Amino acid sequence: MARKCEVLLRGEFLLFPFKKSVYDVEVTQKWISYENARNDYDEKHYILFGDVTGCRCRRSRTYDVSSCFLTVYHYPICIKSNGGKRSREKQTVTFDIHSSENFEENLRICQRWRNVIMSLSLSAKVHKEDIESCEVPLPRKLLVLINPFSGPGKALQIFQNGVSHMLEEADISFKLVVTEHAGHATEVMRSLDLSAWYGVVIVSGDGLIYEVINGLMSRSDWETAINFPIGCIPGGSGNALCLNINYLAGEPVDLNPILHSTFVLIKHRVIPMDLVLVQTQKTQLFSFLSITWGLIADIDFESERMRVLGASRFTLYFIKRVLSLRKYRAKISFLPVTPYDPDAKNQKERVRKFSKPRRFTMIRNSTTQNNLSSSVCENGVQGVYRRNGTAHSIQRFRSKSMPAVKDIDHDSQLTEDISGFEEHDNVMFSVDDTDECFSSSLPNGNPVKEDSTSTGSDNTFEEMVHTLSNDGQPIKASLLSPLEEEVPSNWVTIEDEFITACALYQPYLGPDNLASPESRLNDGQIHLLMIRSGIPKSALVNLFLTFETGDHVNSPYVEMVKVLAFRLEPSGTEGNIMVDGEHVDYGPIQGQVLPGIARIMGVQ
Ligand SMILES: Nc1ncnc2c1ncn2[C@@H]1O[C@H](COP(=O)(O)OP(=O)(O)OP(=O)(O)O)[C@@H](O)[C@H]1O
Numbered sequence: 174m175a176r177k178c179e180v181l182l183r184g185e186f187l188l189f190p191f192k193k194s195v196y197d198v199e200v201t202q203k204w205i206s207y208e209n210a211r212n213d214y215d216e217k218h219y220i221l222f223g224d225v226t227g228c229r230c231r232r233s234r235t236y237d238v239s240s241c242f243l244t245v246y247h248y249p250i251c252i253k254s255n256g257g258k259r260s261r262e263k264q265t266v267t268f269d270i271h272s273s274e275n276f277e278e279n280l281r282i283c284q285r286w287r288n289v290i291m292s293l294s295l296s297a298k299v300h301k302e303d304i305e306s307c308e309v310p311l312p313r314k315l316l317v318l319i320n321p322f323s324g325p326g327k328a329l330q331i332f333q334n335g336v337s338h339m340l341e342e343a344d345i346s347f348k349l350v351v352t353e354h355a356g357h358a359t360e361v362m363r364s365l366d367l368s369a370w371y372g373v374v375i376v377s378g379d380g381l382i383y384e385v386i387n388g389l390m391s392r393s394d395w396e397t398a399i400n401f402p403i404g405c406i407p408g409g410s411g412n413a414l415c416l417n418i419n420y421l422a423g424e425p426v427d428l429n430p431i432l433h434s435t436f437v438l439i440k441h442r443v444i445p446m447d448l449v450l451v452q453t454q455k456t457q458l459f460s461f462l463s464i465t466w467g468l469i470a471d472i473d474f475e476s477e478r479m480r481v482l483g484a485s486r487f488t489l490y491f492i493k494r495v496l497s498l499r500k501y502r503a504k505i506s507f508l509p510v511t512p513y514d515p516d517a518k519n520q521k522e523r524v525r526k527f528s529k530p531r532r533f534t535m536i537r538n539s540t541t542q543n544n545l546s547s548s549v550c551e552n553g554v555q556g557v558y559r560r561n562g563t564a565h566s567i568q569r570f571r572s573k574s575m576p577a578v579k580d581i582d583h584d585s586q587l588t589e590d591i592s593g594f595e596e597h598d599n600v601m602f603s604v605d606d607t608d609e610c611f612s613s614s615l616p617n618g619n620p621v622k623e624d625s626t627s628t629g630s631d632n633t634f635e636e637m638v639h640t641l642s643n644d645g646q647p648i649k650a651s652l653l654s655p656l657e658e659e660v661p662s663n664w665v666t667i668e669d670e671f672i673t674a675c676a677l678y679q680p681y682l683g684p685d686n687l688a689s690p691e692s693r694l695n696d697g698q699i700h701l702l703m704i705r706s707g708i709p710k711s712a713l714v715n716l717f718l719t720f721e722t723g724d725h726v727n728s729p730y731v732e733m734v735k736v737l738a739f740r741l742e743p744s745g746t747e748g749n750i751m752v753d754g755e756h757v758d759y760g761p762i763q764g765q766v767l768p769g770i771a772r773i774m775g776v777q
Pocket residue numbers: 320321322323324325352353354355356357377378379380381382384408409410411412754
């Protein structure tokens with residue numbers, strides 16, 4: 174570890190509950206360290222701020238009434254002995270501050286340390302000269318929506334037994350709303366006074382997240398409402414968004430998903446997420462995960478009745494469907510990000526990567542377009558050509574979290590919470606975007622690559638700009654023509670027989686299904702996966718085994734095309750189409766990306 178970090182605070186404290194040993198305790202920008210002051214052989218211990226979720230000042234009624242106790246909650250990554258998997262584990266360290274016989278004086282020291290530790294754990298920069306005046310931000314309350322019937326029906330217990338304790342350690346206040354019927358979350362989000370809340374946290378499956386997003390987008394003030402931060406804790410059977418948030422945060426994804434999601438929620442920044450505006454013949458809706466058709470949709474929908482089997486229902490139905498393999502004729506049209514030649518022999522030649530990419534950007538009404546060199550009208554969208562593309566205009570937000578509800582004991586001797594927090598009117602603020610302390614402490618296990626398209630590339634690109642209006646009307650599908658009309662002339666159309674086709678905009682569709690490894694939360698792209706008929710059954714079986722690692726994208730039978738918009742027109746009348754895991758009417762369907770329009774609580 175770099176030892177150049179400036180020491181911000183230094184003290185000599187006892188380590189609770191050991192009364193005898195005095196410890197040298199130091200705080201730097203990156204960590205708290207403590208080592209036995211009298212024993213050189215004792216190793217130095219580090220608590221990284223990237224792992225710290227909370228810190229409290231407490232008093233004991235029985236132990237030593239003049240001492241003040243500083244408790245730090247942290248969740249470092251540990252390697253499990255069985256299988257070597259990585260997972261965070263809770264650890265608590267309590268320092269006994271007894272610098273004076275006067276409790277008030279010890280409390281004053283304890284609170285100063287707490288304010289600095291909390292600020293650093295929230296990624297704020299603290300300078301030595303600011304230590305006396307350092308204060309923890311007072312944030313807003315979270316609205317927590319729980320579907321008591323999602324998944325195995327344990328969402329409420331999940332929250333009460335684990336999540337709420339972690340939030341309380343972090344001094345995050347919340348109000349619970351248990352949903353009473355399907356559609357309740359949509360109703361809540363439609364009428365909620367958003368200004369009274371910091372954000373909404375969903376403890377359920379993807380179904381309730383879908384309700385929340387569509388509730389926000391159905392408001393007349395959708396343009397600002399959709400900026401409302403959304404967090405999620407896995408409580409259902411399909412928890413793909415939680416999985417993707419954890420994966421993209423670099424958190425372990427194969428153990429303790431509830432703990433890791435709560436950890437990310439506590440440490441979050443508010444980051445943009447793409448939505449896809451979806452149109453069927455009957456309805457318009459907003460999707461955050463995927464649209465599936467053919468084999469993948471069939472397995473998902475038809476295996477519903479075998480939910481009790483858990484994830485093995487997918488394997489069972491996969492075998493069933495492969496044995497009686499269905500082929501579907503369809504017309505699939507799309508607006509590719511880079512030129513696509515449908516007549517080329519193979520997938521690699523069809524997609525030409527290094528020519529001028531296309532990008533769709535949404536600009537709020539207030540944003541000027543001064544930096545755009547020229548513009549032309551293309552299919553109802555203002556198409557703009559700009560040289561030397563720079564990072565797109567979507568604003569990134571970061572935020573801080575939140576104060577307290579009540580104390581929780583990790584030790585029965587320490588009972589009284591004197592952090593000084595009650596429910597506050599909280600304040601959200603943003604900080605400097607470079608955040609070494611946080612990112613350096615993140616585990617490095619997951620191969621999360623930066624996609625050059627999300628940060629701008631050096632290529633000249635064709636940018637299609639859509640200015641969002643705030644006139645109370647629903648958002649316009651500016652890249653789409655009406656379903657009953659032909660697709661725009663700059664789209665590509667393929668007419669063929671398929672096994673499956675999916676529009677994907679998150680890496681994972683479910684555990685063990687890294688369907689679109691290159692997708693990012695806000696890459697502004699739909700990743701269109703197509704498998705045409707003609708693939709031998711044995712190759713199909715082998716191919717599906719590689720979905721777990723994402724290696725299927727290298728198969729010659731799989732086409733992955735990055736697009737901004739697409740249309741699927743199935744020929745027959747029988748089959749399944751799923752949007753975010755929910756069944757929709759079978760028939761023509763189309764969608765376009767809305768880059769970074771929603772806000773989620775995650776880490777990037
Ligand atoms: N109190 C309730 N009673 C019945 N249904 C509800 C209730 N609250 C929410 N729902 C509905 O339950 C559906 C499934 O919820 P959710 O997706 O969160 O859980 P899930 O277990 O992952 O389910 P699925 O796998 O079917 O998506 C949602 O579409 C939602 O509309």
